[in-house]
Amino acid sequence: MDAEKIPDHTSFLDTLPPVEFACIYGSSLHPNNSDKTSMIDYILGVANPQQWHTEITGVADHIGVRIHFNPFVSHRDRMFKYGVVRMNDLVRDISGWESFYLSGRLQKPVNVVVDKSEIEKLNSVNLKAATAAALLLLPSKFSEEELYAKICSLSYMGDLRMLFAEDRNKVRKIVQGQFELFQQMYNPFIEEFAAEDLLRTSSSGDQKLNLIQDCGPSTTCSLVSSLPLPLRCRTRMKLGEKKPIDESGRAAQRLAIKKEEAADCIRKTLRRKVMVSSARQAVAGLLTAGAVHGVKYVGSKMKKAWRSWRCFTAHNLGLIWSRNSAEMGTESDVEQRSYWRFSKQDFFPEKSFENLSSYAAALSQTKLRLKDRVLSRSDETTELVYLRRQSEHSMKRQLNWWDLIWFGFGSVIGTGIFVLTGQEAHDHAGPAIVLSYVASGISAMLSVFCYTEFAVEIPVAGGSFAYLRVELGDLAAFIAAGNILLESIIGGAAVARGWTSYFTTLLDRHPNSLRIHTNLADGFDLLDPLAAGILLLAATIAITSAKKTSYLNWIASAVNTAVIIFVIVAGFAHADASNLRPFFPYEATGVFQAAAIVYFAYGGFDNIATMAEETKNPQRDIPIGLLGSMSLITVIYCLMALSLVMMQSYTELDTNAAYSIAFQNVGMKWAKYLVDLGALKGMTTVLLVGALGQARYTTHIARSHMIPPFFALVHPKTGTPIYATLLVTIPSAVVALFSSLDVLASLLSVSTLFIFMMMAVALLVRRYYMPGVTPRANVAILAAFVLLIIASSMGTSAYWGLKQGGWVGYTVTVPVWFAATLGIAVMLPQERAPKVWGVPLVPWLPSLSIAMNVFLMGSLSGATFVRFGVCTWIMLMYYVLFGVHATYDMAQQIKVETAKIEDEEEGEEVKPTP
Numbered sequence: 001m002d003a004e005k006i007p008d009h010t011s012f013l014d015t016l017p018p019v020e021f022a023c024i025y026g027s028s029l030h031p032n033n034s035d036k037t038s039m040i041d042y043i044l045g046v047a048n049p050q051q052w053h054t055e056i057t058g059v060a061d062h063i064g065v066r067i068h069f070n071p072f073v074s075h076r077d078r079m080f081k082y083g084v085v086r087m088n089d090l091v092r093d094i095s096g097w098e099s100f101y102l103s104g105r106l107q108k109p110v111n112v113v114v115d116k117s118e119i120e121k122l123n124s125v126n127l128k129a130a131t132a133a134a135l136l137l138l139p140s141k142f143s144e145e146e147l148y149a150k151i152c153s154l155s156y157m158g159d160l161r162m163l164f165a166e167d168r169n170k171v172r173k174i175v176q177g178q179f180e181l182f183q184q185m186y187n188p189f190i191e192e193f194a195a196e197d198l199l200r201t202s203s204s205g206d207q208k209l210n211l212i213q214d215c216g217p218s219t220t221c222s223l224v225s226s227l228p229l230p231l232r233c234r235t236r237m238k239l240g241e242k243k244p245i246d247e248s249g250r251a252a253q254r255l256a257i258k259k260e261e262a263a264d265c266i267r268k269t270l271r272r273k274v275m276v277s278s279a280r281q282a283v284a285g286l287l288t289a290g291a292v293h294g295v296k297y298v299g300s301k302m303k304k305a306w307r308s309w310r311c312f313t314a315h316n317l318g319l320i321w322s323r324n325s326a327e328m329g330t331e332s333d334v335e336q337r338s339y340w341r342f343s344k345q346d347f348f349p350e351k352s353f354e355n356l357s358s359y360a361a362a363l364s365q366t367k368l369r370l371k372d373r374v375l376s377r378s379d380e381t382t383e384l385v386y387l388r389r390q391s392e393h394s395m396k397r398q399l400n401w402w403d404l405i406w407f408g409f410g411s412v413i414g415t416g417i418f419v420l421t422g423q424e425a426h427d428h429a430g431p432a433i434v435l436s437y438v439a440s441g442i443s444a445m446l447s448v449f450c451y452t453e454f455a456v457e458i459p460v461a462g463g464s465f466a467y468l469r470v471e472l473g474d475l476a477a478f479i480a481a482g483n484i485l486l487e488s489i490i491g492g493a494a495v496a497r498g499w500t501s502y503f504t505t506l507l508d509r510h511p512n513s514l515r516i517h518t519n520l521a522d523g524f525d526l527l528d529p530l531a532a533g534i535l536l537l538a539a540t541i542a543i544t545s546a547k548k549t550s551y552l553n554w555i556a557s558a559v560n561t562a563v564i565i566f567v568i569v570a571g572f573a574h575a576d577a578s579n580l581r582p583f584f585p586y587e588a589t590g591v592f593q594a595a596a597i598v599y600f601a602y603g604g605f606d607n608i609a610t611m612a613e614e615t616k617n618p619q620r621d622i623p624i625g626l627l628g629s630m631s632l633i634t635v636i637y638c639l640m641a642l643s644l645v646m647m648q649s650y651t652e653l654d655t656n657a658a659y660s661i662a663f664q665n666v667g668m669k670w671a672k673y674l675v676d677l678g679a680l681k682g683m684t685t686v687l688l689v690g691a692l693g694q695a696r697y698t699t700h701i702a703r704s705h706m707i708p709p710f711f712a713l714v715h716p717k718t719g720t721p722i723y724a725t726l727l728v729t730i731p732s733a734v735v736a737l738f739s740s741l742d743v744l745a746s747l748l749s750v751s752t753l754f755i756f757m758m759m760a761v762a763l764l765v766r767r768y769y770m771p772g773v774t775p776r777a778n779v780a781i782l783a784a785f786v787l788l789i790i791a792s793s794m795g796t797s798a799y800w801g802l803k804q805g806g807w808v809g810y811t812v813t814v815p816v817w818f819a820a821t822l823g824i825a826v827m828l829p830q831e832r833a834p835k836v837w838g839v840p841l842v843p844w845l846p847s848l849s850i851a852m853n854v855f856l857m858g859s860l861s862g863a864t865f866v867r868f869g870v871c872t873w874i875m876l877m878y879y880v881l882f883g884v885h886a887t888y889d890m891a892q893q894i895k896v897e898t899a900k901i902e903d904e905e906e907g908e909e910v911k912p913t914p
Contacts, residue, residue, distance in 0.1 A: 013114065019045060020047060021114055022042060022043070023042070023106070025043065043106075044082055044084050046087065098230070100273045101155075103155075104156075109185065128189050128226055129228050129231075132227055133154060134147055135199075136220070136223050136266055157271045159274050190209070199212070339715050350705065352885040373891070375474070376473055376891065382894060384460060387704060391713055391721070392714065395714055397616045398547040399546060400621050403611075405629045408633065411686060413561075413636075414679075417601050422644065422659065423658070425641070426658075430585035431579070431581075432585075435591050438638060445627075445634070448605055448630045451626060452837060452839075453838050454609070459618035461611075462696070462700025462701065463693075464758075467759065471763075474884075477706075485701070486751055492687065492691075492728070495690070496732070499680065515528050534684075535729055542688065543725050545718055545720065546719070559681050566674060571640075575643065579650070580646060597859075604689070611692070648665060660676070695725040711724045757849075760846040761790075768824065770831040795809070830842070
């Protein structure tokens with residue numbers, strides 16, 4: 001910093017009460033590249049903050065992290081922002097990273113202008129600890145700039161503001177703009193760690209260092225010992241074990257751990273600290289700085305973030321594209337082309353599509369290839385190893401069971417519970433709507449069991465597509481793939497158009513008031529640009545990072561859950577037990593009719609299974625995430641339904657806005673807005689999680705070459721499948737823009753139920769059939785029993801639809817289903833036991849899942865099955881003309897690679913010993 005600027009900074013301090021410590025930080029002090037600003041940022045340490053701002057300090061203490069910031073203070077035509085903190089709080093955070101708020105800022109270059117308590121000396125402990133933490137998070141080889149970037153990023157890990165209100169290049173700009181200052185700060189600690197043989201340094205020729213560190217347990221232990229005491233104790237408690245020292249009798253910690261485990265523990269701890277402190281400080285800042293200053297400050301941050309995002313997009317889509325175009329040629333150049341490439345080879349790399357003659361030759365072999373591929377089953381190695389290579393880069397394993405539970409809430413709890421409950425209670429079930437939710441919840445849970453076992457055994461992004469490909473073969477997986485893509489496109493469009501309707505209702509306007517009226521055909525005459533926009537926004541968030549999407553989903557789902565809790569509590573507070581009589585006004589028939597409808601309020605849980613590839617410990621986290629979220633959701637749904645029918649008689653329920661009108665009738669008209677907000681938040685999380693899950697499905701479908709493998713590519717930096725996300729989102733946005741979806745919506749139901757039914761069949765096949773082991777007679781018996789289960793379930797469903805008051809037909813269909821299931825249980829041994837987690841009571845639970853899904857399919861209209869049949873026929877034509885040839889070539893390529901590996905292994909075995 002220039003010396004002549006210091007008096008100006010000091011003159012500003014002269015206008016304030018005396019301070020014991022003051023430092024200046026921020027980009028205006030040390031300009032970061034092109035990021036210029038006129039605001040000067042201060043942190044002030046004072047003995048008695050009550051003499052400063054008595055009231056707002058109280059807010060900073062109880063809500064924030066004991067520091068009060070005052071932005072946009074004008075002095076001598078300059079803008080200043082200062083923060084006030086107690087000295088003892090400052091010392092505690094520097095030495096122990098209590099909130100990691102001030103200590104994180106002091107890990108970056110600052111200019112100390114007042115220091116009566118020698119804080120700068122104390123900060124050396126903070127700097128050494130930051131160096132140790134960064135080394136634990138870095139690989140064995142790294143550059144000096146990467147070390148400073150990691151140190152700089154420590155205090156931003158988990159910061160919610162980085163998602164939407166900060167420059168995405170902030171860390172890079174800070175380090176590059178202040179590199180020499182970082183060197184002055186951290187070179188002593190680099191030399192100290194090098195002297196202890198924890199680091200080795202070498203010059204890179206540009207006055208910067210290249211560093212190599214030992215990643216063994218002893219080095220890890222030394223680095224952990226340099227961390228602040230609370231973090232050190234937490235890490236050792238998590239990963240170490242107590243061993244008494246012989247003579248003193250005191251307990252010491254022995255760390256026999258991997259560096260990765262320590263890094264993961266530190267990363268989680270710091271992320272949690274930063275998330276909490278940044279959220280608390282943001283709330284405290286809005287309360288103490290005032291609404292005007294708060295909004296102005298956030299606006300300036302968001303403007304900077306938007307400018308950064310535009311530069312980032314231009315860089316990736318423009319500069320990288322130009323550079324890659326110039327560098328194409330060798331194999332290494334192809335890798336340097338990074339993610340953005342659009343050649344024919346990227347879309348159609350298979351031999352069958354090299355040219356027209358090769359395609360004609362492939363078509364001439366269609367019959368033989370169909371015979372080879374239709375029932376050809378994949379295997380776990382192919383799905384887990386060979387196909388994942390098609391993405392070139394791996395997805396980042398960032399999620400745990402907590403993320404998956406909230407993904408479950410986000411993907412399942414949408415508008416269904418708010419819309420369907422009143423409608424079905426009024427028309428079909430009455431107060432027994434609670435039992436309808438119980439029945440449909442049990443049915444959904446049966447499918448959840450099947451998904452969970454597969455996701456644990458085959459943890460890939462493909463979900464049901466990958467599972468069916470392994471157990472039922474290529475064609476069954478392709479039919480599932482087509483239905484998944486159809487469901488993704490139509491489902492996303494339907495939710496987005498519903499989002500527009502709820503948003504306008506929340507504004508007390510007509511649902512179509514924000515839509516554009518045109519002269520197009522009925523059903524296409526109301527253009528919905530807001531629906532298309534919200535889909536593209538959700539996709540953009542999903543593209544950036546699965547973990548960031550998880551944070552946003554957690555926040556939105558938490559708000560939605562709070563609304564649901566309010567609905568339940570307020571509903572029971574105004575409950576009248578007499579509204580439960582009569583409990584079965586439509587008898588059992590009405591209960592099951594309603595169950596068939598409200599079942600779709602449970603849809604979306606399959607998105608969790610597609611996150612297996614990004615889950616840190618899928619064997620543990622997926623069962624907790626899937627079963628835990630669905631169990632809680634079932635309880636929530638039942639309580640919401642019960643609170644509604646106890647608050648108002650089922651005969652008086654409004655079929656369009658049951659909860660809003662019910663609250664209005666008990667004198668809580670304002671609650672209507674809260675209910676609408678909950679529904680809106682629910683749809684927002686459905687779109688967010690749907691953008692993630694649907695893209696993962698699409699990625700794995702592309703890996704198998706059933707659609708061009710170009711869509712399987714995973715971006716090296718974000719770890720997300722950008723092209724797959726766009727493939728689903730853009731058509732969905734177009735459909736949402738033009739179509740009201742009245743005709744297409746029912747396709748969602750039959751597609752979902754069909755896949756759920758196929759999953760239960762696949763689980764039976766997995767347990768009772770193993771190629772090369774199961775006798776052919778047992779295979780025939782299994783096939784016959786499975787067909788009987790499906791046929792008897794179809795018979796039950798058909799009889800229900802034709803004679804709802806009858807019972808004679810059930811005396812035939814139900815015993816046949818029971819006998820077929822019993823036959824599997826008694827006559828066939830299970831060929832495969834699950835390695836980690838398995839569905840209990842096999843074959844009974846999968847067989848019951850088949851029966852219930854087929855039964856629910858039977859409740860749909862005949863026109864739905866006609867449209868489903870047409871869509872399936874179109875899918876089959878695509879499979880014959882493209883899919884079968886692409887997958888055939890892919891299978892041949894895998895055979896060649898497998899044979900090569902086997903030959904190499906055999907060569908190693910017979911190689912003579914010298």
